[in-house]
Amino acid sequence: MANVLRNSAKFGFSGVLSQLSIHSRHGRECVSPCFSLQQRNNSTSPKIKVDLDSSTGVAVLRMQSPPVNSLSLDFLTEFCINLEKLEMDRSCRGLIITSTLSKVFSAGLDIMEMYGKSPERCGEFWKAVQEMWLKLYGSNMATIAAINGSSPAGGCLMSIGCDYRIMADNPRYSIGLNETQLGIVAPFWFKDTLVNTVGNRAAELSLELGLLYSAPDALKIGLVDQLVPEDQVLSTAQDTMSKWLAVPGQNTLSHWLYRVRTLSLSHTGCTGSEHSPSHWLYRVRTLSLTLAVPGQNTLSHTGCTRSEHSPSHWLYRVRTLSLTLAVPGQNTLSHTGCTGSEYSPSHWLYRVRILSLTLAVPGQNTLPHTGCTGSEHSLSHTGCTGSEHSLSHWLYRVRILSLTLAVPGQNTLPHTGCTGSEHSLSHTGCTGSEHTLPHTGCTGSEYSLSHWLYRVRTLSLTLAVPGQNTLSQYTL
Numbered sequence: 063m064a065n066v067l068r069n070s071a072k073f074g075f076s077g078v079l080s081q082l083s084i085h086s087r088h089g090r091e092c093v094s095p096c097f098s099l100q101q102r103n104n105s106t107s108p109k110i111k112v113d114l115d116s117s118t119g120v121a122v123l124r125m126q127s128p129p130v131n132s133l134s135l136d137f138l139t140e141f142c143i144n145l146e147k148l149e150m151d152r153s154c155r156g157l158i159i160t161s162t163l164s165k166v167f168s169a170g171l172d173i174m175e176m177y178g179k180s181p182e183r184c185g186e187f188w189k190a191v192q193e194m195w196l197k198l199y200g201s202n203m204a205t206i207a208a209i210n211g212s213s214p215a216g217g218c219l220m221s222i223g224c225d226y227r228i229m230a231d232n233p234r235y236s237i238g239l240n241e242t243q244l245g246i247v248a249p250f251w252f253k254d255t256l257v258n259t260v261g262n263r264a265a266e267l268s269l270e271l272g273l274l275y276s277a278p279d280a281l282k283i284g285l286v287d288q289l290v291p292e293d294q295v296l297s298t299a300q301d302t303m304s305k306w307l308a309v310p311g312q313n314t315l316s317h318w319l320y321r322v323r324t325l326s327l328s329h330t331g332c333t334g335s336e337h338s339p340s341h342w343l344y345r346v347r348t349l350s351l352t353l354a355v356p357g358q359n360t361l362s363h364t365g366c367t368r369s370e371h372s373p374s375h376w377l378y379r380v381r382t383l384s385l386t387l388a389v390p391g392q393n394t395l396s397h398t399g400c401t402g403s404e405y406s407p408s409h410w411l412y413r414v415r416i417l418s419l420t421l422a423v424p425g426q427n428t429l430p431h432t433g434c435t436g437s438e439h440s441l442s443h444t445g446c447t448g449s450e451h452s453l454s455h456w457l458y459r460v461r462i463l464s465l466t467l468a469v470p471g472q473n474t475l476p477h478t479g480c481t482g483s484e485h486s487l488s489h490t491g492c493t494g495s496e497h498t499l500p501h502t503g504c505t506g507s508e509y510s511l512s513h514w515l516y517r518v519r520t521l522s523l524t525l526a527v528p529g530q531n532t533l534s535q536y537t538l
């Protein structure tokens with residue numbers, strides 16, 4: 063095992079990933095998640111121990127899977143089953159996650175799950191990773207990570223999936239999304255969750271470099287919220303939990319409102335009951351990887367069949383897709399036809415976001431954006447120049463168009479056929495007849511900025527967890 067880890071660090075994780083092919087098509091019917099979880103839990107000794115204090119409504123979930131609480135399929139399955147049970151137990155309102163191991167909270171995904179396993183097993187494993195995050199991040203309970211040891215990669219994801227993080231004040235412990243250092247592309251929902259936690263720039267640096275932070279540095283960038291002496295991690299978590307549980311309606315609106323952004327990204331495009339969250343995440347991840355590392359995404363990332371996806375085929379498709387999505391008619395080959403040597407995966411991945419921003423205002427990115435060469439596309443360059451494109455202007459427009467993008471299946475070709483003049487503030491690329499009250503509730507004269515922002519936020523909530531968020535739950 064140590065060899066695998068060492069090799070993955072030395073040769074890049076692609077060597078390990080090439081063993082992996084996630085071909086699972088997820089064509090399965092929706093079954094009870096609890097049932098499917100139980101079906102695949104093959105472990106014998108419990109890797110998770112849960113104690114629920116019925117007087118406080120707080121459960122402590124202890125990870126107890128030596129040597130490092132790595133997130134294997136069995137571990138994740140057990141974790142999800144326990145989470146699901148607590149979620150259904152109305153007496154439980156708060157959840158604290160901690161480790162029984164000394165020095166380690168969780169080492170992240172179990173590397174052995176990604177080595178030499180069948181495509182079916184890999185698919186199951188990846189679904190379980192997603193389910194863990196969805197269940198944790200989407201939990202109705204207040205959640206606190208009591209991080210009493212190192213917490214790299216998936217361990218960090220688990221931590222930032224919680225509402226609050228308390229870490230042992232020990233500089234030898236580290237935390238961070240270090241996937242890039244292993245040659246792994248952190249999926250976009252890892253990235254989004256990190257951005258939500260530490261902000262754009264810190265997340266960008268962190269992911270491009272695959273940084274692990276010591277506990278004090280993690281506190282500095284906001285990756286954890288509090289450091290306490292090691293022997294006080296759990297008791298502090300318990301004290302803190304009582305504050306969270308004292309917030310009126312904690313399990314509903316306030317908790318949800320501030321966590322929605324990421325989930326809305328993850329779920330855009332869902333329609334119908336057949337799209338379970340995990341199914342969607344899997345598909346979205348594929349797309350995002352497809353975009354992210356042209357020429358460097360191998361078959362194992364994508365669920366594609368081998369014969370179709372040769373590297374050149376990939377490049378072509380990526381280029382097409384990028385052009386379509388990004389700044390139609392304005393992205394030149396220098397952005398899209400890059401080869402591996404110019405654009406390392408992490409560099410590409412985490413700059414794509416910039417181009418995404420650019421793509422958000424089609425029809426309104428006019429001459430100042432055109433003719434850009436690769437070198438001009440720096441972080442600060444989102445395609446805008448000139449006084450009319452101030453940051454706040456951009457932000458608001460982007461947000462509005464995000465709304466448009468967020469209702470796939472309803473926003474259709476009218477985006478692409480718009481001319482500049484149609485893209486007024488009140489026009490998000492939709493034609494009137496398709497975009498009626500259920501999306502926005504606005505008519506032209508009501509399109510003041512504050513009104514829009516408010517409505518957009520409301521709508522995001524609606525979109526956030528299809529099949530789980532209903533209007534009745536979140537009507538303001």
Ligand SMILES: CCCCCC/C=C/CC(=O)SCCNC(=O)CCNC(=O)[C@H](O)C(C)(C)COP(=O)(O)OP(=O)(O)OC[C@H]1O[C@@H](n2cnc3c(N)ncnc32)[C@H](O)[C@@H]1OP(=O)(O)O
Binds near residue numbers: 063065133241247
């Ligand atoms: C399907 C698509 C893939 C894309 C997914 C992208 C997302 C990836 C997220 C991930 O989580 S990838 C995993 C990344 N994890 C790490 O980089 C952590 C590596 N481990 C460590 O840094 C250290 O082990 C530790 C956690 C800081 C603990 O250090 P300590 O010195 O206490 O223990 P070690 O001697 O290093 O390890 C003991 C033992 O445990 C094995 N091990 C460590 N980490 C893992 C792991 N992630 N999976 C499986 N096994 C692990 C290690 O090999 C040792 O085993 P041995 O048999 O005793 O040699």
